[in-house]
Structure formats: C-alpha cells, structure tokens
Amino acid sequence: MSQPSRSIDRFYSVIPAGGVGSRLWPLSRADAPKFLHDLTGSGQTLLKDTWDRLVPLSGPERIMVVTGRAHRAAVEVQLPELTDNNVVLESEPKDSSAAIGLAAAILAKREPDVIIGSFAADHVITDTRRFRAAVVEAAAAADAGYIATIGITPTEPAVGFGYIRCGGPITIPRAPSAVLVETFVEKPDLETAQHYVADGDYLWNGGMFIARADVLLAQLGESDPALLAGLLELADAWDTPQRGAVVDKVWPGLAKIAIDYTVAEPAALAGRLVVIPGDFDWDDVGDFASIGKLHSRGRKSDLAILGENARVLSDSSSGVVIAQSGRLISLIGVTDIVVVDTPDALLVTTTANAQRVKAVVDALKLSGRYDVL
Amino acid sequence: MSQPSRSIDRFYSVIPAGGVGSRLWPLSRADAPKFLHDLTGSGQTLLKDTWDRLVPLSGPERIMVVTGRAHRAAVEVQLPELTDNNVVLESEPKDSSAAIGLAAAILAKREPDVIIGSFAADHVITDTRRFRAAVVEAAAAADAGYIATIGITPTEPAVGFGYIRCGGPITIPRAPSAVLVETFVEKPDLETAQHYVADGDYLWNGGMFIARADVLLAQLGESDPALLAGLLELADAWDTPQRGAVVDKVWPGLAKIAIDYTVAEPAALAGRLVVIPGDFDWDDVGDFASIGKLHSRGRKSDLAILGENARVLSDSSSGVVIAQSGRLISLIGVTDIVVVDTPDALLVTTTANAQRVKAVVDALKLSGRYDVL
Numbered sequence: 001m002s003q004p005s006r007s008i009d010r011f012y013s014v015i016p017a018g019g020v021g022s023r024l025w026p027l028s029r030a031d032a033p034k035f036l037h038d039l040t041g042s043g044q045t046l047l048k049d050t051w052d053r054l055v056p057l058s059g060p061e062r063i064m065v066v067t068g069r070a071h072r073a074a075v076e077v078q079l080p081e082l083t084d085n086n087v088v089l090e091s092e093p094k095d096s097s098a099a100i101g102l103a104a105a106i107l108a109k110r111e112p113d114v115i116i117g118s119f120a121a122d123h124v125i126t127d128t129r130r131f132r133a134a135v136v137e138a139a140a141a142a143d144a145g146y147i148a149t150i151g152i153t154p155t156e157p158a159v160g161f162g163y164i165r166c167g168g169p170i171t172i173p174r175a176p177s178a179v180l181v182e183t184f185v186e187k188p189d190l191e192t193a194q195h196y197v198a199d200g201d202y203l204w205n206g207g208m209f210i211a212r213a214d215v216l217l218a219q220l221g222e223s224d225p226a227l228l229a230g231l232l233e234l235a236d237a238w239d240t241p242q243r244g245a246v247v248d249k250v251w252p253g254l255a256k257i258a259i260d261y262t263v264a265e266p267a268a269l270a271g272r273l274v275v276i277p278g279d280f281d282w283d284d285v286g287d288f289a290s291i292g293k294l295h296s297r298g299r300k301s302d303l304a305i306l307g308e309n310a311r312v313l314s315d316s317s318s319g320v321v322i323a324q325s326g327r328l329i330s331l332i333g334v335t336d337i338v339v340v341d342t343p344d345a346l347l348v349t350t351t352a353n354a355q356r357v358k359a360v361v362d363a364l365k366l367s368g369r370y371d372v373l
Numbered sequence: 374m375s376q377p378s379r380s381i382d383r384f385y386s387v388i389p390a391g392g393v394g395s396r397l398w399p400l401s402r403a404d405a406p407k408f409l410h411d412l413t414g415s416g417q418t419l420l421k422d423t424w425d426r427l428v429p430l431s432g433p434e435r436i437m438v439v440t441g442r443a444h445r446a447a448v449e450v451q452l453p454e455l456t457d458n459n460v461v462l463e464s465e466p467k468d469s470s471a472a473i474g475l476a477a478a479i480l481a482k483r484e485p486d487v488i489i490g491s492f493a494a495d496h497v498i499t500d501t502r503r504f505r506a507a508v509v510e511a512a513a514a515a516d517a518g519y520i521a522t523i524g525i526t527p528t529e530p531a532v533g534f535g536y537i538r539c540g541g542p543i544t545i546p547r548a549p550s551a552v553l554v555e556t557f558v559e560k561p562d563l564e565t566a567q568h569y570v571a572d573g574d575y576l577w578n579g580g581m582f583i584a585r586a587d588v589l590l591a592q593l594g595e596s597d598p599a600l601l602a603g604l605l606e607l608a609d610a611w612d613t614p615q616r617g618a619v620v621d622k623v624w625p626g627l628a629k630i631a632i633d634y635t636v637a638e639p640a641a642l643a644g645r646l647v648v649i650p651g652d653f654d655w656d657d658v659g660d661f662a663s664i665g666k667l668h669s670r671g672r673k674s675d676l677a678i679l680g681e682n683a684r685v686l687s688d689s690s691s692g693v694v695i696a697q698s699g700r701l702i703s704l705i706g707v708t709d710i711v712v713v714d715t716p717d718a719l720l721v722t723t724t725a726n727a728q729r730v731k732a733v734v735d736a737l738k739l740s741g742r743y744d745v746l
Contacts, residue, residue, distance in 0.1 A: 328718040333726030353706030
C-alpha cells in the first residue's frame with residue numbers, strides 16, 4: 001500500500017466502538033449497536049462516517065478500532081481498509097478506561113512517542129474541516145505534554161450533554177486556542193444549562209481525548225495503578241503468541257470505569273488538561289429526539305423519516321419515524337412523535353420522552369427478554 | 374333439530390353484515406371487516422355476539438344474514454347454526470336499502486305476515502335482557518302496522534352517533550314505551566350534542582328497524598319504486614333455479630342507498646315510525662376511541678390492550694393498543710394514544726383523532742394501495 005498523506009505527525013486515531021446505545025432501542029440492539037446504523041441519512045453507518053473523518057488526520061493504516069468480539073465481522077465489513085493489527089477485540093465490555101488505555105499501551109509499545117486521539121464511533125460531525133483544525137491544535141498540545149480534549153461551543157442549552165468549564169488561558173506552541181480545563185460537569189438541568197450557555201465559559205464535552213500515549217497511561221496509572229499494570233501486561237503480550245493466554249488471564253480482572261474518572265478529571269485537577277474549543281456541529285445522537293433534530297436541520301416543523309423504502313402516511317409535522325419492518329406506517333394527529341418500527345419490536349414515544357427509552361431496556365433486562373435486546 | 378323457544382311470534386331476525394369499518398383500519402380490512410373481530414374482549418366476534426343476542430328472540434333457524442360473497446366462508450365458520458336458506462349473498466355491496474329490503478322481500482314471499490327485525494352485525498350491547506324487552510315492544514308496534522326503531526337513552530353528549538328526536542306519545546297495545554319519531558338528525562357537534570342530552574327528547578339512533586316485512590317494503594316502494602321492483606323480482610326467483618340468473622341481471626342495477634333515506638325518514642315524516650326508548654348500553658364501535666371506552670368501562674385512566682398474547686410494555690394510562698403482529702410493543706409517555714399493530718400496517722393516532730382514520734383509508738384507495746385495505 002502506498003502511504004497516504006496525513007496532517008499530523010506521529011498521530012494515531014483510536015475508535016472505541018463499544019456502546020449499544022440503549023436510548024435508541026429498538027433500533028440499537030446488542031447485535032446491532034448504534035455505531036452500525038446510518039442515523040444521519042448519509043447513506044453509511046456512523047462508524048464509517050467516523051472512519052472517513054479520521055483518515056485525513058492519521059491515514060487509514062493508523063486507525064485502531066476497539067470493539068467487542070461479537071462485532072468484529074460487522075466492523076470489518078464497514079471498514080475494509082482496517083488492518084488486522086489495528087483491531088483490538090474486547091472479550092467482555094470494560095468501559096472506556098480499559099478500551100482506550102489498552103489501545104494506548106499497545107501503540108506506545110510499538111511506537112513510544114505516538115500521539116493518540118480517541119474519537120467515539122457513534123458521534124456526528126459534518127464540518128470536517130473545522131474538526132480537523134481542532135484536532136491539529138489538540139495534537140500540538142499533546143506534543144507539548146498535555147492531555148487535550150475538544151469542547152464544542154454550545155448552540156443551545158442542551159441537557160443531554162456533559163459540559164466542560166474552561167479555566168485560564170495557557171500558551172502552547174501551535175495551539176493558540178487552548179485553554180486549561182477547570183472542571184467537568186455532568187448533564188445539567190435546563191436552568192443550569194441556560195446559565196452555562198449564557199456564561200460563555202462552558203463547552204459541550206465531546207468525549208474526545210488527544211494525548212501522547214505514554215502521558216495518558218501515566219495519568220491513568222496515577223488514578224488506578226492496578227489497571228495500568230494490567231494494560232501494560234496485555235500490551236507486552238499483544239504482538240506475541242502469548243496474546244490469547246494473557247487476555248484470558250488479565251482482561252476479566254480489569255476495572256470497569258470510564259476514562260473521564262481515571263484520566264480526564266484527575267488531569268484537569270492537576271492542571272494537565274487543556275481544551276481546544278471546537279466551533280463545529282457535533283452530536284452524540286444520544287436519543288431519538290437528537291435524530292429528529294439532525295434530520296430537520298434545526299427546523300422544528302419536520303417529521304424525520306429514516307429507513308430504506310419507508311412507507312409512511314402522515315399528517316404529523318414533527319417527530320421521528322424509523323421504518324425497518326417494511327410495513328405501511330400511518331400517523332394521524334400526533335406531534336413530536338417517535339415511532340420506531342422494527343421486525344420484532346415497536347416503540348412509540350415522544351421526543352420529550354426520548355431520554356426515558358433506556359428505562360424500557362432496563363425493564364426488558366430485568367424480565368430476561370434478551371430476545372429483543 | 375328441536376324447535377327452540379322464542380319470545381316473539383312471527384319474528385325473523387335479519388343481520389346485515391356488510392360494512393368494512395373504515396375507521397377501524399388497519400384492524401378492519403376488506404377481507405376482515407369489523408364484524409369478524411372480537412372488539413370487546415368477549416372472546417368471540419361481534420357477529421357471533423349479535424347472533425347470540427338474537428337467538429332468544431327468533432330462534433336460530435329464523436336468523437337471516439346478508440353479507441358479501443367474499444365473507445360467506447368466514448360467516449359460516451362463525452355461525453355454524455346458520456342454515457343455507459338464511460344466507461343472502463350480495464354480489465356487490467349495495468348499501469342497506471337493498472340488503473334489508475331483499476331480506477324482507479324473500480321472507481315476505483315465504484311467510485306473508487312475517488315481522489322482521491334488522492340489527493347490525495357489529496354493534497355492542499351487553500344488557501341483553503333490556504335489549505330483548507325493547508325488541509318485544511318494537512315487534513308489538515310492528516304488529517300494529519308501524520315501523521319501529523329502538524333509540525338508546527344517551528349517557529353522554531356523543532358526537533359519533535346520529536340522534537332521533539322524539540315526537541308525541543302514541544298508544545299501541547303491548548308497546549307502552551312507544552313514541553312517535555319526529556325526525557332523525559345527523560352526527561352533531563359537541564355543543565349541539567350537549568343540548569340534545571339536556572333536552573331529554575333525543576335518543577341515539579341505534580340503526581335497528583322492526584316492521585312487518587310487507588309494511589317495510591311498501592314504505593320503501595313509496596320512496597323508490599324501481600328499487601322495490603328489483604327486490605321483488607329477486608325475491609320471486611330466490612327460492613327457484615332462476616336465482617343466479619336473476620341476481621346477475623337485477624343486482625347490479627339496484628340503487629345504492631341507506632335505508633334511513635328510503636324507509637326511516639319518510640316513515641317518520643308520514644307519522645308511521647315509532648321509537649322504543651332502550652335503556653341499555655349500546656355502542657356501534659365506530660372508532661378506536663369507542664373500543665378504548667368499551668374496555669375501560671367508563672374509567673378514563675385505563676389503557677385498553679386487545680390481541681391474543683399481546684406483549685405490551687407501557688407507562689401510558691389511557692388509550693388503546695391492538696396487538697396483532699406478535700411484536701413487543703413499548704409505549705413511553707404517550708396518553709390517549711391509539712396504536713394498531715398488524716403484520717403489514719401500523720397506525721399511530723390519538724383517541725381524539727380516531728374519527729379521522731377513515732381519511733387514511735380514503736388516501737390509500739386514491740393511491741391504489743389495495744394490498745393494505
């Protein structure tokens with residue numbers, strides 16, 4: 001293969017492709033998670049969109065995907081350029097510290113001064129030019145020894161996202177927009193979100209982390225030395241015949257914890273985390289309401305219809321219909337409606353209740369209804 | 374067969390089993406009309422419920438069913454006691470004047486002084502004792518030469534039913550409740566309906582007609598002599614080998630008109646129509662809202678769920694779910710919702726919009742979508 005151009009030296013993209021997307025049930029399932037769906041009408045899956053967005057940054061041969069064993073085949077179909085040595089399979093889900101930490105450890109062993117950027121497989125960004133510019137700055141901050149994240153300039157007081165509170169300015173070569181992160185805050189209520197947006201010092205937490213792999217691992221090790229030790233043991237064996245045996249021994253014991261708690265928050269406290277404000281569109285497509293919003297492009301009066309050959313008769317002017325069963329769907333006099341029609345399960349709710357869909361998934365788990373999960 | 378007891382001399386029940394029930398789409402279809410469904414949770418179809426209600430009045434051997442050729446087999450499965458000479462098949466639908474008029478003509482030819490009572494195949498009445506008492510009075514009025522109907526005492530200002538305005542009292546032997554009908558009024562708006570109920574002189578039009586067959590035919594002949602002539606020609610040939618040929622010749626040319634216009638309204642104008650007020654529960658199950666009401670038995674806070682082995686997860690406290698596809702149905706935060714889930718079509722609306730379902734059927738007809746009609 002010829003070496004494609006890439007914009008950042010020593011850069012490696014990491015795509016953790018893990019979460020099912022419970023709030024998108026019954027579209028997202030254990031065997032068809034969110035990242036394997038086309039939720040934007042782009043004609044391809046969110047995973048492939050993510051890949052395409054990262055290729056110009058790192059080249060296709062420097063994108064690593066961390067995913068569950070069950071999804072290997074589907075991921076490889078989506079990403080034909082993905083090479084075997086760039087696939088990390090989790091034998092069981094261990095949350096983002098283990099997923100991103102293992103990728104960092106493997107890549108650091110292969111290439112000690114590598115800079116990695118971790119980007120969720122199921123987020124939506126269409127302004128790739130500005131996205132790329134932000135990553136270039138973040139990589140410069142990483143090169144200077146910081147852990148960098150990209151925060152998105154809020155366009156509305158969203159209650160479905162976490163926020164980053166910016167601290168003081170900091171001077172980093174080739175990263176003129178960087179500011180220190182003061183703290184991370186969880187999804188706020190509407191009133192708090194309105195304060196955040198009015199304040200101007202808050203950005204949406206896009207969950208992107210860019211750092212030298214060794215810096216990220218050192219930070220993780222300060223928070224959880226046992227987890228770091230496990231990851232390093234896995235990385236030592238990874239490119240050897242011992243990989244399988246060491247995975248079987250080490251993986252089950254790894255702590256199940258989000259990287260926010262092991263890396264991002266401690267680094268912010270220690271003054272080692274900077275944020276590059278990203279002035280581009282971004283959405284984590286967290287629920288059906290956000291799918292509706294993505295499709296209506298801001299207009300409030302559109303009914304979004306997803307699904308190949310969807311057959312929908314509707315007088316409804318707002319909401320989302322996802323048609324996967326081939327049936328004729330008829331809506332009369334319902335507004336802000338969410339209808340998700342799959343061959344074995346049907347969901348009817350409203351955009352205002354979209355966040356509550358996870359409760360159905362929880363109820364189905366409790367009652368052992370794994371056939372529809 | 375032994376002769377079962379019956380309460381009224383010379384009485385013959387007629388069940389016109391015709392209408393599809395467009396407002397109940399996609400449950401009701403051309404090949405599965407409303408009367409072939411169990412909409413009450415009784416465990417049997419509306420047609421069978423109707424049959425069971427009439428057997429004590431006329432005996433099973435004196436119940437005639439008028440239905441479309443396409444429904445013959447389904448009707449015979451539902452009504453194993455129905456005899457061949459009591460089945461009248463319409464080669465194409467011609468509305469109620471032709472359906473009831475032909476039954477009257479056939480029966481009058483077989484038995485000149487017969488009294489017939491016509492009762493829709495798809496209405497719901499559970500208080501059979503009071504229903505029977507009203508029919509007995511109506512038959513007495515018929516015996517005295519009147520055309521009789523049964524009007525239901527309104528329990529609420531319904532806008533989905535037609536009304537009967539009662540006129541002056543009249544003395545008829547064995548029909549002490551009978552009053553003259555002043556006029557029929559179409560489905561009113563809510564304000565008008567409230568006036569009707571407050572006024573006390575209005576009854577719901579239950580669409581039941583009881584009369585001597587010859588009296589009914591004479592009234593019909595005054596309104597439409599050509600229609601009467603056609604019906605008499607059919608009746609003359611009915612019990613002969615010429616039936617098929619005469620049907621082929623005469624049926625296509627019969628006027629397509631409701632019996633309200635050919636018999637009921639002209640008889641009211643002429644002072645020949647009496648009404649027996651019926652103090653029993655009655656519903657024409659005209660739309661999904663009324664199905665919900667029937668199931669919740671007046672309580673406003675119940676979600677009605679119909680369908681064998683329905684699997685519904687819901688936090689919704691009102692509305693109707695009809696589950697026919699076997700799929701898991703999940704409702705979150707939707708009230709007064711109507712979800713009708715069939716193998717090839719899905720309807721989502723609200724009880725307030727239930728009357729508008731017919732518009733979907735009309736749209737489907739216009740676009741030639743007969744596969745789902």
